[in-house]
Amino acid sequence: MVAKQLSVFIENRQGRLGEVLNVLKTNGVNILSLSLADTTEYGLLRLIVNNPELGKTKLAEEGFSTMLTSVLVLKINHEAGSLQGLLKTLSDNNINVEYMYGLSIDGEEASVVLKASDLVKAEEILLKTGVKTLSSDDILSL
């Protein structure tokens, strides 16, 4: 089960991130998690939100280069080594992780957002090892 991530291209310019957040706020789009990566020229803002489609439409209307990206949201045990084990499984199967960031920690469980070179294969392998994946709807009930 893949989830939708909202990705936004942002030039490195003062106030630009604030403009994105302002569009989301105005349209009632709530952010559950985010990752911001940057070079000296520009950044990519990756967001897990409650309504990715609405976020994309509204941001595009305001002139932002934005898209929905399929990612895996994985539920793992909240203990030392569980993430390492997961990555080893992927690496053993020649799957490359493009980026990853945390989503939530809740008692004994944690969840992470992961983008891999081959998302379908990554999910197939991880499911076999007992890892659970969450859909966009599942995320809302976290």
Add this chain to the structure above:
Amino acid sequence: MIWSKEETLSREEIEKIQLERLQETVNRVYEKVAPYRAKMDAVGVKPEDIKSLKDLAKLPFVTKQDMRDNYPFGLFAVPRSELVRIHASSGTTGKPTVVGYTENDLKTWTECVSRIACMGGASKDDVAQICFGYGMFTGALGLHYGLENIGATIVPSSTGNSEKQIMYMKDFETTLLVATPSYALRLAEVAREMGVDPAKDLKVKIGLVGSELLTDAMREEMYKAWGKDMLVTSNYGMSELMGPGVSGECEYLCGMHINEDYFIPEIINPETGEVLPVGEKGELVITCIKKEGIPLIRYRTKDITRLMYEKCKCGRTFCRMENLSGRSDDMLKIRGVNVFPSQIEEVILGFEELGPHYEIIVTREGYTDKLEIRVELAQSTDSFGELEKLSNGVRNKLKVMLGLDAKVKLESPNTLQRFEGKAKRIKDLRSK
């Protein structure tokens, strides 16, 4: 349709008319325009020395500076009371250049633009929306009277209020668009924002674009934006010479036919002023041979092109000038390399991932010139790899085209400035 029989005269007949009119014009300005007489006396040329078209090269050049020095009416060949209209160039640097028209001049102008409109496929059945700014600028009124003369229905919507422009196009079923290429692309953008697909929902089939150069890549963008069956032709002119109507492309898109019974073109080396052989690229120099108000002789246009005299498939015999490769004063010298903005544009338009708007920024760090190109993303991505590949791709293509390393900066859509008239895409921040 060919508007006038003059457009198909033999070379011999054209040259006969040109010589007669040139001699008459030179006589007239020598007698009536003091600055001309002074210039000719300074090089020792008398009107009677002009015995053949070759003798044109003996006459001194006229430049924009001459027009400024004689601001406003010093180069006029008729008393002010004979003038029925005055136009002026924008005058972005200093005083504007002023031109005046007699009643006959306006008739000539209308005739010249009528021919150009017909070359571009216009007819009396067209609804022509003129999205050039009306006012002192010659573009709008020139096209206005020429198109009206051939019987088209004119919508003088001028520039600005782009949503309303689209509404007119839809409701009046506009078939012909007059605009700068960059404004035409902007209008297509606005239409799409309004949910109107210019190719499907509008009836615009003819584009007469001018006042900026139209590169092949820009023409492709026009087809993409307005539909493949559109005929986009460029036309050329400048207020000093008359306004639009000096030359225009026919449906074969192989250069712009010059109205040679009114204008004599020459190509010179912009640095030495020497006349170049036919076919070579250089600065276009134009002599107006049927103008009364302000008949300019050997006016240096600063536009870079070359002339072609081979017969055109359309049947017109007037020579053609290649679509401009730039202006000698737009030309940037970066690290000693001559760079025309049109070359950069061609590279950018070759990338689907990028939009057609761009900005060129030249700075100097220490003793080194730095070139930076800002472009807008047209397609979204979630990967740094792809963004890097794209900017490196543009950088490599620029290196091949210009022999220069440039910094490429990617921007969000709609962040660069849009222009309704001539686009100003170059920022040269080097201290002079």
